[in-house]
Amino acid sequence: MPLVTNLDSSERRHLFKKLEWPLIYTLIALTIISLINLYSATHGASSEEVADLFIKQSSFYLVGWILFFTFTFTGPRWPTRFAYVLYGLNLVAILYVTFFGKVALGAQRWINLGFFSYQPSETMKLALIFILARVLSHLPIDPRGLSFKSLLWPLIIIGLPFILVVEQPDLGTAMLLLLISGTLLLFVGIRTSLLIATITLALVAIPMAWQFVLHDYQKQRVYTFISPGKDPKGSGYNSIQSKIAIGSGQILGKGFQNGTQAKFEFLPERHTDFIFSVLSEEHGFVGSLGVISVFFIIFTLGLRIAATATDKSSALLAVGVLAYLFWHVFINISMVIGLLPIVGVPLPLFSYGGSSLLTTMSALGILSGIAFRRYMF
Numbered sequence: 001m002p003l004v005t006n007l008d009s010s011e012r013r014h015l016f017k018k019l020e021w022p023l024i025y026t027l028i029a030l031t032i033i034s035l036i037n038l039y040s041a042t043h044g045a046s047s048e049e050v051a052d053l054f055i056k057q058s059s060f061y062l063v064g065w066i067l068f069f070t071f072t073f074t075g076p077r078w079p080t081r082f083a084y085v086l087y088g089l090n091l092v093a094i095l096y097v098t099f100f101g102k103v104a105l106g107a108q109r110w111i112n113l114g115f116f117s118y119q120p121s122e123t124m125k126l127a128l129i130f131i132l133a134r135v136l137s138h139l140p141i142d143p144r145g146l147s148f149k150s151l152l153w154p155l156i157i158i159g160l161p162f163i164l165v166v167e168q169p170d171l172g173t174a175m176l177l178l179l180i181s182g183t184l185l186l187f188v189g190i191r192t193s194l195l196i197a198t199i200t201l202a203l204v205a206i207p208m209a210w211q212f213v214l215h216d217y218q219k220q221r222v223y224t225f226i227s228p229g230k231d232p233k234g235s236g237y238n239s240i241q242s243k244i245a246i247g248s249g250q251i252l253g254k255g256f257q258n259g260t261q262a263k264f265e266f267l268p269e270r271h272t273d274f275i276f277s278v279l280s281e282e283h284g285f286v287g288s289l290g291v292i293s294v295f296f297i298i299f300t301l302g303l304r305i306a307a308t309a310t311d312k313s314s315a316l317l318a319v320g321v322l323a324y325l326f327w328h329v330f331i332n333i334s335m336v337i338g339l340l341p342i343v344g345v346p347l348p349l350f351s352y353g354g355s356s357l358l359t360t361m362s363a364l365g366i367l368s369g370i371a372f373r374r375y376m377f
Contacts, residue, residue, distance in 0.1 A: 019072070020371035023301050027068070027349075027364060030294055031061055034350045040257045041270045041278040042352075053271055053352050056116070060354045064361030071365025075373050076314045079366060080137070083130040087157070090127040093120035094164045109168050121165045121173045122355040125180060126363055129320030131157055132181060136188050137313040145191040154185065169215055172343035176327055183323035184316060221341045238268050242336045246280040246288075253284030271352040273344055277336050291350075295329050298364075305371045314370045321363045328360075 039054045071079075079086070097111060097120055110117040132154060139150050158181045165174040190198075210219070224235045232240055245261035248254070259281035261267040270278050280288045299322060306318035325348055332347040334340040346353055348360045 018372065020301065020305070020368050023298065023305075023364070023368055023371070026294060026297050026301070030291075030349050031065075033291060033294075035061065036256070037275060037279050037282075037350060038271060038352060040259070040282060041262050041275060043257060056354075057352050057357070060116075060357045061361075064358050067358060067362045068365035068368065071362055072368040072372055074369065076317050076366055076370045079130040079317070080134040080313050083127070083134040086127045087124075087131040090120055090124040091161060091164070093118075094124060094161060096120075098164060098167060109170050109173075116354040119353075119355040121161070121168070121170055121177075122353075122359045124161050124165070125173075125177060125324055126359050128158065128161065128177060128181060129184070129317060129324065129363070132184050133313050133316035133320060136184060137311075137316055139188070142189075145189040145194070146185070147191060148194055151185070151190070151194070154181075166213070170344070171214070172331070172345045175343065176324075176331070176345065179327045180320060180323045183327075184320050187316070187319045221343065224341070238274070238342055239338060241267050242274050242277045243338050245274075245277040246337055249281040249284040249288075251284050251286060253280070253282045253287055256282055258282060272346060273332070273342070273351065274336055275350045275352070276333055276347050279350075292329075292333070295325070299326060302367055305367055308374060309370050310373055314373065317366055318370050321367045324363055325360070 035054070035058060038057055042053045093111065097109060100111075109121060110119050135154055135157065139146065142150075158177065162174050162177050165177065220235050223230075224239060230236060241261060245259065245267050248261070249259070254260070257263065259278055261281055262270045262278045267274055267277055267281075276288070276291075279291060283290075302318060302322040302325075306315050306322065309315040309318055328345060328348045331340060331343070331345045332351070335342050335345060346356045349357065
């Protein structure tokens with residue numbers, strides 16, 4: 001039930017003034033910048049399907065803004081109230097994908113809905129934030145941090161989707177599930193001895209995962225990251241072309257639609273994973289730094305919202321949303337500039353994709369709803 005239902009028109013106008021307008025204005029700026037950038041990346045493409053992506057993304061944005069304001073006005077309580085249901089539905093959807101999903105780019109991650117391909121692992125990130133916020137908010141406060149017994153149920157909740165997503169295979173999304181969850185656990189607090197034991201276990205598990213878990217193409221990505229020049233026309237091609245695009249932008253860039261790497265289609269996946277490379281080539285260091293600064297403004301606003309949340313569950317939701325946004329931005333940009341291996345992580349609000357965009361706008365709507373709720377009581 002929306003929080004504004006029982007208010008008269010004057011009270012509603014008053015509450016509209018209490019919206020987190022700095023966050024909304026910042027998102028409007030990112031919406032405009034991202035659509036301009038996507039238009040440049042896809043305009044004049046040899047493939048008609050790619051050229052139509054700007055229209056589709058604009059439609060996704062329209063739905064995304066509706067979701068943003070829906071989550072804003074309905075408040076942050078219902079996501080945690082129905083957290084187990086949402087988590088269960090996403091888990092079932094991921095299981096369905098495992099057996100009947102659409103295969104693309106060598107992975108089985110999507111459900112074909114006709115008008116767009118739905119990726120359950122994307123919405124699972126949000127469902128995982130909801131359920132962890134609910135579970136962790138009910139755990140007793142311990143100055144020493146959470147014990148293994150307290151963490152057992154949260155770890156099971158995290159482990160189930162992680163294993164299923166790894167099997168798709170989608171190592172990038174699986175890694176993000178761990179990073180988002182880990183951020184929430186560290187925010188609540190873990191006992192030092194348990195944290196040291198976890199890090200030690202992870203270090204021991206890395207060689208085993210390399211030997212028995214990673215696929216050959218995933219190992220090849222690591223080799224390519226270490227030395228992309230060994231196979232410049234094969235496995236190293238994406239990384240090399242991305243760095244050429246970014247470097248050629250220099251300080252001010254080549255200008256709108258003048259990026260040669262994107263224009264002549266040397267840059268692969270320029271509308272999804274490497275969309276930041278298009279931005280850097282056309283608008284240079286100044287444009288890239290400007291976009292990063294806008295994301296930084298969102299992080300700053302989000303931290304303020306988390307610090308002033310009215311309850312522990314809302315604070316955890318806010319931290320979860322910020323972790324979701326931060327890790328996506330950090331990994332994608334690090335990936336395209338060569339600081340991390342290429343793992344197929346989208347840049348929030350910029351990379352083309354309905355599942356990613358709608359999930360991000362919903363998450364930011366939750367953040368806005370937490371801020372809006374401060375003025376309700």
